[in-house]
Amino acid sequence: MKYLVRENPEAIETLELIEDAFSKRAFLILISCCRVKYEGRAVSRLGLGDRILIIKADGSFLIHQNRNLEPVNWQPPKTKFKTMIKDDIVYIKGVRRYPNESLEVEIHKTYLVSFFIGEDTKSLELAGYEEDMADMIFKNPDLIEEGFRPTSREYSTSQGFIDIIGKDKNGNITVLELKSRHAGVNAVKQLKRYLEDFEDHKKFVRGILVAPSITEDARELLEENKMEFVSLEPPNELKREGNVTLDFYR
Amino acid sequence: MKYLVRENPEAIETLELIEDAFSKRAFLILISCCRVKYEGRAVSRLGLGDRILIIKADGSFLIHQNRNLEPVNWQPPKTKFKTMIKDDIVYIKGVRRYPNESLEVEIHKTYLVSFFIGEDTKSLELAGYEEDMADMIFKNPDLIEEGFRPTSREYSTSQGFIDIIGKDKNGNITVLELKSRHAGVNAVKQLKRYLEDFEDHKKFVRGILVAPSITEDARELLEENKMEFVSLEPPNELKREGNVTLDFYR
DNA sequence: CATTAGATTTCGGCA
DNA sequence: TGCCGAAGTCTAATG
Numbered sequence: 076m077k078y079l080v081r082e083n084p085e086a087i088e089t090l091e092l093i094e095d096a097f098s099k100r101a102f103l104i105l106i107s108c109c110r111v112k113y114e115g116r117a118v119s120r121l122g123l124g125d126r127i128l129i130i131k132a133d134g135s136f137l138i139h140q141n142r143n144l145e146p147v148n149w150q151p152p153k154t155k156f157k158t159m160i161k162d163d164i165v166y167i168k169g170v171r172r173y174p175n176e177s178l179e180v181e182i183h184k185t186y187l188v189s190f191f192i193g194e195d196t197k198s199l200e201l202a203g204y205e206e207d208m209a210d211m212i213f214k215n216p217d218l219i220e221e222g223f224r225p226t227s228r229e230y231s232t233s234q235g236f237i238d239i240i241g242k243d244k245n246g247n248i249t250v251l252e253l254k255s256r257h258a259g260v261n262a263v264k265q266l267k268r269y270l271e272d273f274e275d276h277k278k279f280v281r282g283i284l285v286a287p288s289i290t291e292d293a294r295e296l297l298e299e300n301k302m303e304f305v306s307l308e309p310p311n312e313l314k315r316e317g318n319v320t321l322d323f324y325r
Numbered sequence: 326m327k328y329l330v331r332e333n334p335e336a337i338e339t340l341e342l343i344e345d346a347f348s349k350r351a352f353l354i355l356i357s358c359c360r361v362k363y364e365g366r367a368v369s370r371l372g373l374g375d376r377i378l379i380i381k382a383d384g385s386f387l388i389h390q391n392r393n394l395e396p397v398n399w400q401p402p403k404t405k406f407k408t409m410i411k412d413d414i415v416y417i418k419g420v421r422r423y424p425n426e427s428l429e430v431e432i433h434k435t436y437l438v439s440f441f442i443g444e445d446t447k448s449l450e451l452a453g454y455e456e457d458m459a460d461m462i463f464k465n466p467d468l469i470e471e472g473f474r475p476t477s478r479e480y481s482t483s484q485g486f487i488d489i490i491g492k493d494k495n496g497n498i499t500v501l502e503l504k505s506r507h508a509g510v511n512a513v514k515q516l517k518r519y520l521e522d523f524e525d526h527k528k529f530v531r532g533i534l535v536a537p538s539i540t541e542d543a544r545e546l547l548e549e550n551k552m553e554f555v556s557l558e559p560p561n562e563l564k565r566e567g568n569v570t571l572d573f574y575r
Numbered sequence: 576c577a578t579t580a581g582a583t584t585t586c587g588g589c590a
Numbered sequence: 591t592g593c594c595g596a597a598g599t600c601t602a603a604t605g
Contacts, residue, residue, distance in 0.1 A: 076375055078356065078436050080332055102391040104354065104377065106328065106441055116506065116583035117453030118561045125326055125443025127354065129377070135394045140445050141352040144385045144401045145600060147449050151394045151585070173591085176583065186328050187439055191356055193375025195390050199397050201598090203362075203370035229373055236373045366598035395585060401600075423576085426598070455581070485580080505581090509593070540593065 078191030086163040089185045093158055093167065096130070096190035103130040106187040107180075111138055111148050115176020121147060128167075128180065130156070136169045136178055150178045196235035196265060204255035204309035208285070209239055211310055212251070216241070219283065219305055223249065234268040247281050248273070254286035255309040262286065263296045270302070328441030336413040339435045343408055343417065346380070346440035353380040356437040357430075361388055361398050365426020371397060378417075378430065380406070386419045386428055400428045450563050454505045458535070458559045459489055462501070466491070469533065469555055473499065484518040497531050498523065504536035505559040512536065513546045520552070 081092060089105070096103040105128040111121040121138075126147070129137040136150035154169040165182040200206070209228055216223045222244025230237040239251040250273070252266040266282045273280045282302035284293070289304055297304055331342060339355070346353040355378040361371040371388075376397070379387040386400035404419040415432040459478060466473045472494025480487040489501040500523070502516040516532045523530040532552035534543070539554055547554055 076358070076436060080330065080437055082330055102356075102377065104356075106352075106354075106439070106443075108326070108443075113583070114561070117451055117559075118563060119449050119451040119583080120563060121449050122447035124445030124447045125352075125441070126445060127352065127379070129389065131389075131391050131393075133392045135392070137389075137394065139379065139381075139387075141381050141443065142383045142385070142402070143381075143601085144387065144399060145584090149394060149583080151583090152392070174583085178583095186326060186441060187330055189356070189437055189439075191375070191436065193356075193358075193391065195374030195376060197372035197374045200370045201367060203368050205372070206370050231373075238372075363598075369598080393586080395599090399598085401598095424598085451583085453583080506583090507593095511594090542593080 076191055076193045078189065078193075080187070080189045082187055084185055084188055086160055086165050086182075086185075089165050089182065089188055090158055090160045092188045092190070093165070097156060099190070099192060100132040101190035101192050102132065103190040104128070104188070105182070105185055107182045108184040108186075109138075110181040110183070112179045112181075113148050113176070115171070116174055119148065123183065125186075128182075130167075130169075134169075134171075138178075138180065148178055150176070154178070194233075194235050200255060202255070205238070205253050208253050208255055208307065208309045212239060212253075212285070212307075218307055219251065219285065220244075225251075232269055232272040234272050235265075237269050243281060247279055249281040249283060252282070252284050254284070256287065258284060258286035258289045258293055260290065260292045260296050262289075263293050263300070263302065266302060267296075267300055270300075326441055326443045328439065328443075330437070330439045332437055334435055334438055336410055336415050336432075336435075339415050339432065339438055340408055340410045342438045342440070343415070347406060349440070349442060350382040351440035351442050352382065353440040354378070354437070355432070355435055355439075357432045358434040358436075359388075360431040360433070362429045362431075363398050363426070365421070366424055369398065373433065375436075378432075380417075380419075384419075384421075388428075388430065398428055400426070404428075452563045453559045453561050455488070455503050455559070458503050458505055458557065461560050462489060462503075462535070462557075468557055469499075469501065469535065470494075475501075482519055482522040484522050485515070487519050493531060497529055499531040499533060502532070502534050504534070506537065508534060508536040508539045508543055510540065510542045510546050512539070513543050513550070513552065516552060517546075517550055520550075 110123050113119040127139045133152040134154040135152045137146040138148040140147045150169045154171045157168045159166040167180045169178045225241035230240045238253040243249050254262050270282045285305045285307050287308045360373050363369040377389045383402040384404040385402045387396040388398040390397045400419040404421045407418045409416040417430045419428045475491035480490045488503040493499050504512050520532045535555045535557050537558045
């Protein structure tokens, strides 16, 4: 992961770092003493104080005080940003259309600027089925195909973590991408990226998308890329609740 | 402001810094590669990836990916925390009662730990919503129509509270349903229920939906039920509009 | 402590 | 893009 941290930057440096983060579409965090103004669906003002500012790659903008779950001010994804500096004060303005609204921050002092470009391909599984599918496959690998033998989980690549890696009965390295629900092209693209990471090794690697079902587009993209699909239903119950490795208390 | 920043801390140091932040009731931020598990009102799992973790002084716990305004996982204020370390993996578990739920994070690598104790006494001043509309209408009833006279707010019916009730220039009882945003069919249905509650009295009662705008479906449903629509924008002014210095563009 | 209604709700799905 | 409905909604107010 690439990242950058700067403590107590001057205003001009703060501005440069913010701009740098924007150009890299990074995950940006500032700890600053600031004033805030919002105008759009409503109108609000927030006087000077120390807060955390977060700007995400998709244009989400959050300002957090040290209390409450919710941000005190925010702007949803697709916000466009402008920055300015005047009299050692840095300004960030996030503007959005539909609805038309703007969030302006007047930064008087910055204690910390940090941005990073991280790996995070995983999306939330609201019932945890994906993990259960992996458990199920490890217990009964023939569910994928006769002779398949998984070797590791959460295998790290530059593209993220491969769900399951193993070998087929002919010894070919086989990469599994698991989806607990009807899978679309995104799942196929993800699998493709994993394989591309392996192709550097000049070895033949099989890619199998494992899901209960896939869209027609996904099926076509799989074929185009010589990858495969195995239909597998996730276990329909969270059995033995609490045997997950995360349970470390008692 | 007191603060602390550490880059790439070892697991044991990460743990110590987290504990230190807890004891100081600081505003804690971590940038980490982690796995997440939630169990409570629902169940969820999130595989390994780089995220921002935030823990606030009031026990709020947020986990943000680099997309979407909302945290991917969270725990509201008053969450109690426990930490642990095992095999160079740091665990944070946030537990809450009423409802009983827990959020567990398995931290494999930490890129940045920072916590600070800041000054922030200011609270948000907000305007532009339903209550402000009601204030505005009471001050200037002709905004609804010439001769309208409001009599009461939050009038209780079996169907809930009517926002504003009054009489038109002909003495007809008039029920207002206020929406500060673009209103849909639900707002119309709600107004309809209020009127039905009045129809027991065998008197003619007008129903007016007051909002900046409504959907086409809402407009049709209003006509079908012989109810009306008055377009009104919520006030966009703060009571004590200070001369804020934030306007720097243009 | 339970219920209720509003929110700069956000978010996903579908027409 | 607009609209509808769900959400681990959150939050403040009220009984």
